[in-house]
Amino acid sequence: MNTILLxxxxxxxxxxxLHLCHRYRFVNKLGAVVIAYIIGLAVGNAGILPTExxxxxxxxxxxxIPLALPLLLFSLNIRQWFGMAGKxxxxxxxxxxxxxxxxxxGYFIFRETLPEIWKISGMMIGVYxxxxxxxxxxxxxxxxxxxxxxxxxxxxxxxSALHLAFIMTFGQKIIGxxxxxxxxxxxxxxxxxxxxGKDPYWGIxxxxxxxxxxxxxxxxxxxxxxxxxxxxxxxxxxxxxxxxLSITTLSIASSLLPQVNSIEKTFETGMxxxxxxxxxxxxxxxxxxFAGSAPGLFLYVAxxxxxxxxxxxxxxxxxxxxxxxxxxxxxxxxLSPPFVPVVAGALKNKDIIISGLTxxxxxxxxxxxxxxxxxYLLK
Numbered sequence: 461m462n463t464i465l466l467x468x469x470x471x472x473x474x475x476x477x478l479h480l481c482h483r484y485r486f487v488n489k490l491g492a493v494v495i496a497y498i499i500g501l502a503v504g505n506a507g508i509l510p511t512e513x514x515x516x517x518x519x520x521x522x523x524x525i526p527l528a529l530p531l532l533l534f535s536l537n538i539r540q541w542f543g544m545a546g547k548x549x550x551x552x553x554x555x556x557x558x559x560x561x562x563x564x565x566g567y568f569i570f571r572e573t574l575p576e577i578w579k580i581s582g583m584m585i586g587v588y589x590x591x592x593x594x595x596x597x598x599x600x601x602x603x604x605x606x607x608x609x610x611x612x613x614x615x616x617x618x619x620s621a622l623h624l625a626f627i628m629t630f631g632q633k634i635i636g637x638x639x640x641x642x643x644x645x646x647x648x649x650x651x652x653x654x655x656x657g658k659d660p661y662w663g664i665x666x667x668x669x670x671x672x673x674x675x676x677x678x679x680x681x682x683x684x685x686x687x688x689x690x691x692x693x694x695x696x697x698x699x700x701x702x703x704x705l706s707i708t709t710l711s712i713a714s715s716l717l718p719q720v721n722s723i724e725k726t727f728e729t730g731m732x733x734x735x736x737x738x739x740x741x742x743x744x745x746x747x748x749x750f751a752g753s754a755p756g757l758f759l760y761v762a763x764x765x766x767x768x769x770x771x772x773x774x775x776x777x778x779x780x781x782x783x784x785x786x787x788x789x790x791x792x793x794x795l796s797p798p799f800v801p802v803v804a805g806a807l808k809n810k811d812i813i814i815s816g817l818t819x820x821x822x823x824x825x826x827x828x829x830x831x832x833x834x835x836y837l838l839k
Contacts, residue, residue, distance in 0.1 A: 462510035470520050473499060474735035478661055493592060494617060496735045497610065500742025509743065520740035524733040525593075525600050526687065526707055529828075530680035531730030532593050533711035534720050536821055548815040551772075551781045551789040552822065558771040559588040559793065560834060562764045567838050569763070573756045579604040580612055580757065582835025584764055587616060590827025591796040591820070593730070596737050597708075598831040601700040606744040615761040620795055623765055627787055628806040635783050639776055642784035642809060664725045672723045679720065683710045701832060708828045765794060788812040792820035 477495050481488040487495065503509065567581045574580060579602040586594035592613070599609045663669055687706035691699045714720045769790060776786040784807055791803045797820030804813045 463512045463516060466510065466513060466516045469503075470516070470736055470740055473739055474732055477735060478732070482661070491617075492731075492735055493738050496738040497613065497742045500739040501610070501745060504743030504745060513743070517740050517744050521600065521737055521744070524737040524740070525597050526684040526703060527677070527680050528593060528730040528733035528737065529597060529704070529707050530683045530711040530714065531676060531726045531733070532824060533708065533730075534676055534679075534715050534723065534726040536712060536715040536825060537721065537818075547781050547785050548789065548819065550779055551776060551785050552793075552819045554775040554779065554781070555768070555772050555789050555793045555819075556589055556826075556830070558768040558775060559764065560585060560830070561771055562767040563588075563834065564838070565767070566760045566763045570756055570760050574760065576604055576608050577760075578602075578835050578839040580608060580760070581838050582831045583609070583612060584761070584831075585834045586827045586831030588764065588768065588794055589830050590823040590825075592738075593734050594824065594827030594831060596734060596741075597704050597828050598835065599741075601704050601832055602835055603700070606741045607746055610742055610745040611757055612761065615758050616765075619758075619761050619765050623769065623794055624791075624799065624803075627791060627803055631787060632783060632807055635773060635787060638773060639781065639783040639786055642782045642812070660728050661725070664728065669724050673725050673729055676720065676723045676726045677729065679714065680711075683707055683714065686710065704828055705832065708825070712825055769794070784809050784812050785815065788816035789819050792816045793823055796820060797824075 474492070474496060477492050477499070480495070481492050563581050563584050567577055571577050579599075582602055583595045583598045583604065586598040595609070595613065595616075664673065684703075684707060687703045687710065690706050691702040694702055772786065772790055775781075787807065788800060788803060791799050795803075797817050800813060800816035800820060804810055804816065
């Protein structure tokens, strides 16, 4: 009975969180992932979880990422990548290089003081080239402690907020002192790009959306099963490294099929599974272990976020990338695609929205490869 109630808690709480985000603006501003972490930490450290909790938590964290990844990647539009402006693609590459340089630099600075630093480095590459889903995937592959993951994510949220505040206030003016201005075009914004903050989950249970989403979920299960089979074939056991990389590759390949790519709300469904993962992994974390590792990790994250911003600016100056393109690329990589329209609005430049969103989506696709590669090279 306790196991059933616990499963209901992990599956149902994200629905409640999404409802609160839909209903209350201040809750939505805080963010569904943040709220899931808070609830998970509170429940996990209140001493109310039953003895069966570790088994259920392990199942939830192991199962949700292989399901979430395909759903997140099905909406990729790879053909659009090749239509990106040359300067945007260049800014993306320079942003990735900047993040890798600072993560590796920080690794050598903090390697004597931070436990699991090679795992932390891999997760940071994932989150600063893609986003939270990449960090969660890499955490599963590297088997980093839940406490490490939660502390890293907490520092990322706090320091990324400072990055966003800088970008949206006087960032454009300061960066504009070093880079050339953006050359506006007369191209219109596609009709499917929304600036009104519309709830992305709205209408998901309508028949024309819900049943195709179920089909996408079935395909995600098939991809996960094939990836598990490949893992047994290659390693003779379940290797999360092989599973995650296989899922990422097969999901990107599936996104090339119009029947898959055109399904609405697959990304949102994938994020629902990320919320389950966030809730489960937070409930596994022991807050009493936070204090010891937090200060050094805070400095490492700060170094990567603001150090990579500085290097990105320097490289963009050398290669002639304009102010707004550099800012929107940094936003997509450091913060994630949902912030792109917000920052574009602050810059009063809607022409950069499509480029920013595309950069962020490419980041989701390459984040796992880069993060895992850098982690094992540092190890």
